[in-house]
Amino acid sequence: MPTFCTRVLLGMTALALVLPGCSTGTSYFVAKDEPWRAKEELACLAAGAVRVSPFIKTRSALGGPSACGAERPFVMAAANGGSVSLKPPAILRCPMIPQVDRWVSQTIEPAARRYFRMPVVEIKVAGSYSCRPMNNKVGGNLSEHGHANALDVSGFVLADGRRITVKKGWRGTAAERGFLNAVHDGACATFTTVLGPNYDANHHDHFHVDLARRGRNGLGHTCK
Numbered sequence: 001m002p003t004f005c006t007r008v009l010l011g012m013t014a015l016a017l018v019l020p021g022c023s024t025g026t027s028y029f030v031a032k033d034e035p036w037r038a039k040e041e042l043a044c045l046a047a048g049a050v051r052v053s054p055f056i057k058t059r060s061a062l063g064g065p066s067a068c069g070a071e072r073p074f075v076m077a078a079a080n081g082g083s084v085s086l087k088p089p090a091i092l093r094c095p096m097i098p099q100v101d102r103w104v105s106q107t108i109e110p111a112a113r114r115y116f117r118m119p120v121v122e123i124k125v126a127g128s129y130s131c132r133p134m135n136n137k138v139g140g141n142l143s144e145h146g147h148a149n150a151l152d153v154s155g156f157v158l159a160d161g162r163r164i165t166v167k168k169g170w171r172g173t174a175a176e177r178g179f180l181n182a183v184h185d186g187a188c189a190t191f192t193t194v195l196g197p198n199y200d201a202n203h204h205d206h207f208h209v210d211l212a213r214r215g216r217n218g219l220g221h222t223c224k
Contacts, residue, residue: 028133028138028139029132029133029134029138029139029140029141029142029143029146030133030139030140030141030142031067031068031141031142031146032141032142034213036213037147037149038071040095041070041071041072041093041094041095042071044093044094044095045071045072045094049094049095049097049098050074050094050097050098053082054082055076055077055078055082056074056075056076056077056078056097057074057075057077058072058073058074058075059073059074059075059091061073062091062129062131062148067131067142067146068131068142068146068147069131069146069147069148070093070094070129070147070148070149071093071094072093072094073091073092073093073129073148074091074092074093074094074097075089075090075091076089076090076091076092076097076100077089079100079101079104079105079123080101080104080105080109083119083121084104084108084109084119084120084121084122084123085121085122085123086100086122086123086125087122087123087124087125088125089125090125090128090129090151091128091129091148092128092129092148092149092151093147093148093149095149095211096148096149096150096151096210096211099190099191099211100151100209102190103186103187103190103191103209104120104123106186106190107182107183107185107186107187107189107190108120108123108156108183108186111178111179111182111183111186112156112158112179114178114179114182115175115176115178115179115182116158116162116164116175116179118158118159118160119158119159120156120157120158120159121157121158121159122156122157123153123155123156123157124153124154124155124156124157124163124165125151125152125153125154126152126153126154126205126206127145127150127151127152127206128145128148128150128151128152129145129146129148130143130145130146131145131146132145132146135202144193144210144211144212145210149210149211149212150193150208150209150210150211150212151208151209151210152206152207152208152209153166153206153207153209154166154167154205154206155167155169156179156183164176164179164180165205166180166196166197166204166205166206166207167204167205167206170196170197170204183207184196184207187207187209187223188221188223190209191209191210191211192210192211192212192213192214192220192221192222193208193209193210193211193212193214193221193222193223194207194208194209194222194223194224195207195208195209195222195224196208196224198224199224
């Protein structure tokens, strides 16, 4: 049984959800009616774009009010054939899984070998699914995290145990800066939204990536 109460206000184009928490006060966000989300996810599932494996498993439900969640969420514990762990495992919708895998295999691993002469073995996940407003700002639009359509990454662990964090490495050594800039730029070619330390103070210690549809035709990109 939910530990929160939900009040839904219906409008012409959006749902406004008020979520009074038991101990954290009130969280409020605006969620638009976006039919494309379910269609896109169901098409991904029907195409078999994500296959269950020892490191990718299905999850039956996510909880939260009806505006949040996914048709059939997955828990992704590793990428690139299981060679790069995601810790903690990320809860993501179907379209995100192949893109995260592509980012790791085509950008992150090559960049690590270029700048550090060794592979990445672990990605530090700062956030995935979370039913909340953007940047936790009360009254804001529902975050892509609320749709399991976003991933926050705070750092990387190399094969020799070294940790490269966005917080320290963004202005760290030449190798750290080169690696993190390559990772950021590669994300821009993979996701529709990429936000990092140059965007604002909320992203000073992580990269945010998602597959939100932007612009009138839904093909817009944001890379900052």
